[in-house]
Amino acid sequence: MxxxxxxxxxxxxxxxxxxxxxxxxxxxxxxxxxxxxxxxxxxxxxxxxYECAFQDYQDWDFAILSPAERRTFATHPKSNHYSLMLNTDKTANAQLSNKLNFNVRFEDVLGREWLDIREADDQALKDFLDRHADVMAKVPDSLGGKGIERIRRHEVTDLTAFRRDRMRNRQFLLEEFLVQHPDLAKLNSSSVNTMRIVSYNDGTKVHILATALRIGAGGDVDNFSGGGMYTMLSPEGVALYPAFDDNNATHGIHPLSGVPIVGFRVPLFAEALDAVQAAAQRIPEVPFVGWDVAIAPNRPVLIEGNYNTGVFQAKPTVSGLRKGLLPVYRAAIGR
Ligand SMILES: Nc1ncnc2c1ncn2[C@@H]1O[C@H](COP(=O)(O)OP(=O)(O)OP(=O)(O)O)[C@@H](O)[C@H]1O
Ligand SMILES: [Mg+2]
Incomplete structure (x- = not known):
């Protein structure tokens, strides 16, 4: 024993x-x-x-917070509990998290062409590649930027080898590489910079719990794992604080573009919130969702919806704010 x-x-x-x-x-x-x-x-x-993951401890400067302050932070384990408690329809969760299913369901708000490589014959594959200078290959059921790869059309010389490599990597989904709004491209052009917007649908109303702007820094994706960073947005879509990355480095101006992050205004932000409202209402079976939203030149588009979303909150040492979003979560969710 x-x-x-x-x-x-x-x-x-x-x-x-x-x-x-x-x-x-x-x-x-x-x-x-x-x-x-x-x-x-x-x-x-x-x-x-405090059910605080180690990355949470680092990200939100738990080392300098009082017990009362610590309790206001939504940690990853706490968020996971919300997901388990609220998103109880496992089939619906699985459907939402599969990027191929997502693209079928939210086709009208994707703003990009896509292809299931398993269903496309060689001609269809060639046509798709010829239509797009860059594509994003994705593993349909992966997370955290894993398995995602930007492929440039001119690098593809052998179609058979291309297909074989994608199949071997389980990158069954090919997406047109999105063109983002010029303001966001100026901020960082290496990746499409997306917002993570967390919503909760209480059955009658959709609450917006968090709005963060993720910014890439040299990588093809804006995720932490790709060297990206994030900051929180005001209700008007303006970046409130310097961004921080996986290594706890903070950036008031973007390290590559030199564009100021604090004060950056996300274009078409109100439209993006509307898009999330509409999307959340379309999928009431999954009430608690973290949406990835990109801004195309003329409209917001959805990248994906996460039923088990991570937490995005202000970092106390850069924001001066020693309060997390848990009270906001609790007020909306009622628990
Ligand atoms: N079609 C696309 N064109 C250009 N960039 C894209 C495209 N799709 C995704 N990206 C970039 O890749 C990032 C990750 O994409 P996606 O959200 O699909 O993957 P993920 O691994 O599920 O991410 P996470 O789980 O961290 O949210 C996006 O935030 C964006 O920066
Ligand atoms: Mg994502």
Whole structure:
């Protein structure tokens, strides 16, 4: 029995990747001039006390927050609980998270052409590639920017090899590479810069819980994993604070374009909120959704909807705000 318990604890410890936590504690300790071991212990304590993931601890500067302040933050585990509690239709969740299904269902608001490579014959594939200078290949059921690859038309010389590689990587979905609004392209041209808008449909009304702007920085995608960063938006769609990235670096101006991030106004923002309202109403079976919304030159378009959305919140050390979005979540959701 004791052995079983020990094994269990060892498994948990392994799953937690303690060396990574120790590394993160070192960086955070350096930033805040606190002993690494103290931060390390506090990260473990916060994981159980506040359901705070280690990345959450870093992102929202838990090291300097009081217990009361910590409790206002929506953490990834807490958000996951909301998802489990609210998005109870597993079939609907699976359908939403499959990018091919999503594209079928939200065809009219995608603003881009797409193709299921398994259903396209060689001619259809060739025509698709000839119509688009760049395409985005996607694994239909992946997350966090994984399996996503930008492919330039001129790099494709052998169609058979191209198809074989896509099939091997399970990149069954090909999308036209979106052209984004020039304002967003100026901010960062390496990727399409999207908003993450979290919505909750209570059955009669759609509440907007969070609006963040994700910005790429040299990568083909704007996700953290692709070197991207994010900041929160005002109700008018203006970037409120410097953005921060996966490595805890903060950026008041964009590191590559030099364009100021603070004060950046997202074009067609009101239209984007309307698009999310409409989309959320279209899929009441999944009431709690994190939408990825891009802004094309003339209109907002939906990239995808996540039934198990991550959390996007202001970072206390850059925003000066020591309050998270949990009260907003609670007020809308009622729990
Ligand atoms: N058709 C497209 N054209 C250009 N860029 C795109 C396209 N589709 C997606 N992107 C870029 O790739 C990013 C990731 O795309 P998507 O949301 O489909 O993948 P994901 O792995 O599910 O992301 P996450 O789970 O982190 O939300 C987008 O935020 C955007 O920057
Ligand atoms: Mg996404």
């Amino acid at each position: 004791a052995n079983l318990r020990l094994n269990y604890l060892l498994d948990r410890a392994k799953a937690m990747d303690l060396p990574r936590v120790w590394r993160m504690a070192g960086n955070i300790g350096r930033d805040f001039r606190k002993p690494r071991a103290v931060i390390f212990a506090d990260m473990l304590w916060s994981a159980t006390r």
